[in-house]
Amino acid sequence: MTPQDMESRIVRYGDLQPCKTAFIDAHTPGSDQKENFTIIGGGVSESPDQHVHISIEHGFNIGAAGQPPKCRNSLHDHRTAEAFFVLSGRWRFFWGRWGTAGEVVLEEGDIFNIPTGVFRGFENIGTDYGMIMAILGGDDAGGGVMWAPQVIEEAADHGLVLAETGKLYDTKKGEALPDGVKPMPLMTDEELAKRGEPTTAEVLPNHVARYWDMVAMADKTPCKVIGETGLLKDKPGFEVDFITRASATDTKHSHKRPSVLMPVKGHWRVEWDGGSVTLAPGDTISVPENLAHCAVPSMTGEAAMYHIVGTDDPAGLTWQG
Template sequence: MSLQNKINNNLVRYMELIPGTSAFIDARTPGSDLKDNFCIIGAGVAESSRQHVHIRETAGFNIGAAGQPPGIKNSLHSHRTAELFVVFRGQFRFYWGNDGEHEAVLSHGDVISIPTNLFRGFEVVGRDYGFMFSVLGGDDSGGGVIWHPNVIKDSQGHGLYLKADGTLVDTIDGDQVPIESELMPLLTDEELATFDSYTAQEMMPYVALRKDYVPTGEDFDTKNVKQYALTGHPLADYDFQVKSEDEVSIMAYELSEGGSIPQHSRPEKQVLINFDGDTEVVLTHNGEQANVTLTRGDVFSVPEGASYSLTNLRGNSLTYCILGSDKPTKL
């Protein structure tokens, strides 16, 4: 396969994203309907077998997205693996705790790494449609979603049932109603008591606000380039702003007019999310060279073993780099 064909297979354009509208058990619950779920790289934790997946090969982590209009919620749930979000459009109110009693509002470019063993949900606030990218650690769903019992109760009567093996049954789409013994059991009060709680102040170390990004010149001391080390392990060589053990890390590169990052490679798996502006990626792999221009919202999985450069083509560009390790090797 030519390098250009690999590029085409590894590229997901924002304008070509295909949503799923019944990916989870709460997808038809009033107040949690009217939302789009996207599996961009890997199937993530989508419970529906009908969910479209753009790129199935994960190589260590999953990239997804959530899009929804104002007032629509993603219900309280927890994960056994890392879950990180980067807000792309609109404003999201994140709420967490067993009763969703704590909250924070995040907007464009804000990043949050939500700890495991913690119930969380989110809704779009304000007047604009909201969209954010999500990163899930691990090659698979890590055991799927752990739903708050109230979410499972509220979903009853809307045609979606969650089985004990984590699969979703959609009776409106023709599936048979499962028998009661097949259904996911509700968490008991004793099990709920084992989940953690964080105040809003305790959650702030897990948040990197766009206005507070701190540039680091650790890899590229290049004119018109700012590099940010946003999330990663507290013992990593990089001084990450959010110090969390997530199995993944997030870097970001802000290129002003004329800015570029030279050709380089990393041993870790890399996925680029082009957040703002237009960015040209020039790749070299096994003696071949090819290029691709990433526009706003595009996602590109860098082929294993390839080196690449980034060049700003228009305005200021901001590109996130998701790495398949929370202790990435310094260049």
């Protein structure tokens, strides 16, 4: 495969196209400055304005959220697994019906594997614009987002209405629900009672992995981060490995499914039969199935990278077991 053939499977950080109207809280004060990015797969955006960089099915979706300081993403849930790693900045994740059940602060390189069945939100608590990268299970990412009732109610106060079809309508622009289409119903008290309220102590051991711990564990071979035998044991429809300079190898290998490489630190040279390319933090490359390739740091200094590949396990953990 030539470098020109691979070009359409590479998304540079500087070429990412943001959407500021992706979700129902796009007009809500405190959330109205966030940017949503869909890098691989259709994602879960509720807006037709969302640009999809790579539409090839991988068995999972890759997206990102960029936010200035003090900007937050409102409480929501997905029907499939959701994992985040911090590319830049300092982020507070919180969860529960009202976002008060527990919280954790993540720094650059840290990863958080969030099961379904619990509302979650996050905010940039750093001093500069920050970016977190997201992995969502499934090609259709479970059919959209489920919002905490208060998020939908507050959004309506600021002109945005979510239809039962999952599409957003902006009344500030004169838009209205089409005839025969109802608003997205709020979750009932019975449905809300079934949702998890885990404490921070319950979440940290099995769902959060710290960058420097993974660096230490990847001293000879890549650290298995998410997977049946991973540091964060789960079967969410994808596996995540963490690779450092110490565990990188120039021996080429291939996968039966498309795989994704996402540098966190340093510059990486990805080589394959027919070409090579150098990636920087924030860049993403989709490697075709059965293509022999390898990835090695191209410069001295700190170097770390996440590697994602799909599996046949679409469910993932929930707080209900």
